[in-house]
Each structure stands twice: as C-alpha cells, then as structure tokens.
Amino acid sequence: MRSNCPLNFGLEIFGDKWTLLIIRDLMFFGKRHYNEFLASAEGISTNILADRLALLEQENFIKKSKDGAHKQKIIYSLTEKGIDLLPIILEIGLWSDKYAGSFLNEKKEIILGEVKKDGVKGVLAMKERLYQTHIKG
Amino acid sequence: MRSNCPLNFGLEIFGDKWTLLIIRDLMFFGKRHYNEFLASAEGISTNILADRLALLEQENFIKKSKDGAHKQKIIYSLTEKGIDLLPIILEIGLWSDKYAGSFLNEKKEIILGEVKKDGVKGVLAMKERLYQTHIKG
DNA sequence: TAAAACCACTTTATATTTGCAAGCAGAAAA
DNA sequence: TTTTCTGCTTGCAAATATAAAGTGGTTTTA
Numbered sequence: 001m002r003s004n005c006p007l008n009f010g011l012e013i014f015g016d017k018w019t020l021l022i023i024r025d026l027m028f029f030g031k032r033h034y035n036e037f038l039a040s041a042e043g044i045s046t047n048i049l050a051d052r053l054a055l056l057e058q059e060n061f062i063k064k065s066k067d068g069a070h071k072q073k074i075i076y077s078l079t080e081k082g083i084d085l086l087p088i089i090l091e092i093g094l095w096s097d098k099y100a101g102s103f104l105n106e107k108k109e110i111i112l113g114e115v116k117k118d119g120v121k122g123v124l125a126m127k128e129r130l131y132q133t134h135i136k137g
Numbered sequence: 138m139r140s141n142c143p144l145n146f147g148l149e150i151f152g153d154k155w156t157l158l159i160i161r162d163l164m165f166f167g168k169r170h171y172n173e174f175l176a177s178a179e180g181i182s183t184n185i186l187a188d189r190l191a192l193l194e195q196e197n198f199i200k201k202s203k204d205g206a207h208k209q210k211i212i213y214s215l216t217e218k219g220i221d222l223l224p225i226i227l228e229i230g231l232w233s234d235k236y237a238g239s240f241l242n243e244k245k246e247i248i249l250g251e252v253k254k255d256g257v258k259g260v261l262a263m264k265e266r267l268y269q270t271h272i273k274g
Numbered sequence: 275t276a277a278a279a280c281c282a283c284t285t286t287a288t289a290t291t292t293g294c295a296a297g298c299a300g301a302a303a304a
Numbered sequence: 305t306t307t308t309c310t311g312c313t314t315g316c317a318a319a320t321a322t323a324a325a326g327t328g329g330t331t332t333t334a
Contacts, residue, residue: 002178002179003177003178003179004240004241004242005158005161005178005179005241005242005245006229006230006231006233006234006237006241006245006249007157007158007161007226007229007230007233008158008178008179009233009237009240009241010229010230010232010233011154011157011158011229012154015152015153015154015157016152016153016154017148017149017152017153020144020148020152021142021144021145021148024142024144033281033282034281034282034283035280035281035282038282040140041139041140041142041145042139042140042142042145043322045321045322045323045324046282046283046284046323046324047283047284047285047321047322047323048320048321048322049283050282050283050284053283070280070281070330070331071329071330071331072280072281072282072329072330072331073280073281073282073330074281074282081236084232084235084236085232087228087231087232088225088228088229088232089144091224091225091228092143092144092147092148092225093143093144093147094143094224095147095221095222095224095225096143096144096146096147097143098221099218099221100143100146103141103146104141104142104143104146105141105142108142108143112143119257120256120257170310170311171310171311171312172309172310172311175311182292182293182294182295183294183295183311183312183313184292184293184294184312184313184314185291185292185293186311186312187311187312187313188292190311190312207301207302207309207310208300208301208302209300209301209302209309209310209311210301210309210310210311211310211311275334276333276334277332277333277334278331278332278333278334279330279331279332279333280329280330280331280332281328281329281330281331282327282328282329283326283327283328284325284326284327284328285324285325285326285327286323286324286325286326287322287323287324287325288321288322288323288324289320289321289322289323290319290320290321290322291318291319291320291321292317292318292319292320293316293317293318293319294315294316294317294318295314295315295316296313296314296315296316297312297313297314297315298311298312298313298314299310299311299312299313300309300310300311301308301309301310302307302308302309302310303306303307303308303309304305304306304307304308
C-alpha cells in the first residue's frame with residue numbers, strides 16, 4: 001500500500017484503533033508511564049502498547065526520558081510532531097459528538113467545549129499548553 | 138474495546154487504513170463504482186473493499202443506488218454523515234503536508250490549497266459542494 | 275535484610291483479520 | 305453467441321490482535 005496521497009501518508013502511520021488513543025492519553029489525561037496507558041478504559045494489550053510506543057518513538061511523535069526519582073520508570077512525552085495531531089483528534093471528537101448520540105459521557109465537554117466556543121483560537125490555545133507541558137516543561 | 142470517549146467512538150468505525158480512503162475517493166476523485174475504488178493507487182483488495190462498503194452503508198456513511206443506464210452498476214454516494222468526515226480528512230491532509238516532506242505529489246494543492254487559503258470558510262465551501270453533488274444532485 | 279510488589283516490557287499460544295487469487299452469476303458489448 | 309464487464313464471494317496462507325504468563329531489574333514493605 002503505497003501512494004503519495006497526504007491522507008494515505010497519515011493513515012499508514014496512525015490509521016489504526018490504538019495509536020491515537022495513546023496520543024490522547026498524553027494530551028488530555030496527563031499520562032506519562034507505560035502502566036498508565038495500559039490502565040486506560042479501552043484495555044490495550046501490553047504487547048500492542050509496546051509495539052505502538054516503539055513505532056511512535058521511531059516516527060518521532062513521542063520521546064522517552066528517565067524519571068530521576070524512580071529509576072525503573074520511563075517518562076513518555078509528546079514532540080511537536082505529536083502535538084500537531086491535536087486538530088485531527090479534535091475533529092474526530094467533534095464528529096463523534098455530533099453522531100454518537102447518548103453514547104458519550106459528559107466529560108467530553110471539558111475538552112470539546114473550548115473548541116466549540118473558540119474555534120481555531122481554542123485549538124491554538126490548547127496547542128500552546130501542550131507545548132508548555134511536553135516540550136518546554 | 139469499549140469506552141464512551143469521542144475519539145474511541147470514531148476510531149471504532151473508521152480507525153483503519155482503508156475506510157477513509159474510500160470516503161476520499163467519493164469526495165475528491167468523483168468515484169462512484171466498485172471497480173473505480175478497486176483501481177485506486179493504494180490497491181485495496183476486493184474482499185476488503187466489499188467488507189468496508191457494507192460497513193459504511195450499514196453505518197449510514199454512504200448509500201447505494203441503481204444506475205438507470207447500466208443495470209448491473211451500483212452507484213455509491215455520500216450521506217451527510219459521510220460528508221461530515223471532511224474536516225477530519227482535511228486535517229490529516231494538512232498534517233501530512235507539514236511532515237511528509239518531498240514524498241507527496243503536487244496535486245495535493247488542488248484540495249489543500251483552498252483550506253490553507255480560506256480556513257474554516259474553505260471547508261464549508263467544500264462541504265456545500267459535496268452536498269450538492271451527493272445529496273441534492 | 276528478606277520478601278513482596280512494581281515497572282517496563284517480552285514471550286507464547288490462540289483467535290481474528292488481512293491479503294491474494296480464483297471463481298461466479300447476471301448484464302452488456304462484440 | 306462468445307467474450308467482457310460488473311459487483312461481489314470463497315478459500316487459503318500470512319499477518320496481526322488478544323490473553324495470559326513470564327522476565328529482570330527496582331523499589332517498597334515487613
């Protein structure tokens with residue numbers, strides 16, 4: 001499966017059911033450790049998580065660093081390339097918000113509310129915060 | 138894999154390497170027939186195509202209709218729910234445009250240029266055209 | 275200080291999905 | 305009337321996903 005279509009290029013990397021969920025955990029739920037990703041509601045299996053984390057690191061969406069206090073812990077954080085997935089994730093969220101009916105819980109408004117209210121400016125503000133937390137912080 | 142997260146809801150349906158490519162073919166390349174989707178550059182296999190078309194119809198992203206002139210031909214077109222995937226597809230396109238480097242061909246500008254230039258207004262104009270072609274037309 | 279628990283994985287076994295090739299029934303073109 | 309076109313279906317091998325257990329260190333607990 002090869003083509004020089006922009007859509008296909010993206011789908012080749014993150015076109016699956018798990019990759020963007022890991023990015024979501026990093027973006028919105030403050031998760032930084034392997035076992036935190038593992039504990040997410042969707043129940044990713046441990047070998048798939050290991051595979052996707054390696055892939056995301058290899059493709060430079062995330063980076064690993066050492067936890068000073070706990071030597072066995074590894075901290076995962078987003079790179080700029082990973083943070084730039086935010087608009088994609090938000091658009092999927094907005095689409096689902098329109099079509100999922102009563103299936104979704106109310107916590108969605110914490111994240112989607114800002115985009116609905118402030119549009120592109122809201123997305124930019126969220127991006128800036130991610131930059132502060134993951135890259136500068 | 139179940140959760141009431143908006144992102145997960147979307148990924149459960151179109152979180153794979155093929156589904157959005159079929160939608161893309163309907164949106165941008167004027168494809169309407171089974172063998173046209175089959176002929177796309179990415180080379181989807183016929184059983185996967187049949188599976189995804191059935192799924193997309195079942196989930197009401199596309200609808201089937203009969204071709205008056207050719208009785209064996211089936212015309213596929215987008216519903217509103219399918220057209221509403223446009224912003225997601227465009228955001229993936231914009232992301233890839235930023236990160237794919239020289240990999241992408243220049244035809245991308247025909248579609249992405251309008252979004253880059255006119256932003257949200259450009260997306261709305263594209264949506265309106267899709268509505269005219271697939272639903273009113 | 276020894277045992278238990280935690281951490282980020284790896285491994286193994288099984289189930290499901292995908293990819294490839296061929297086949298098929300009905301309609302249209304030669 | 306034979307051949308081709310159309311939208312599929314079927315069978316099989318290969319790849320991928322899921323589930324569960326295991327590993328080698330590191331902390332925490334008793």
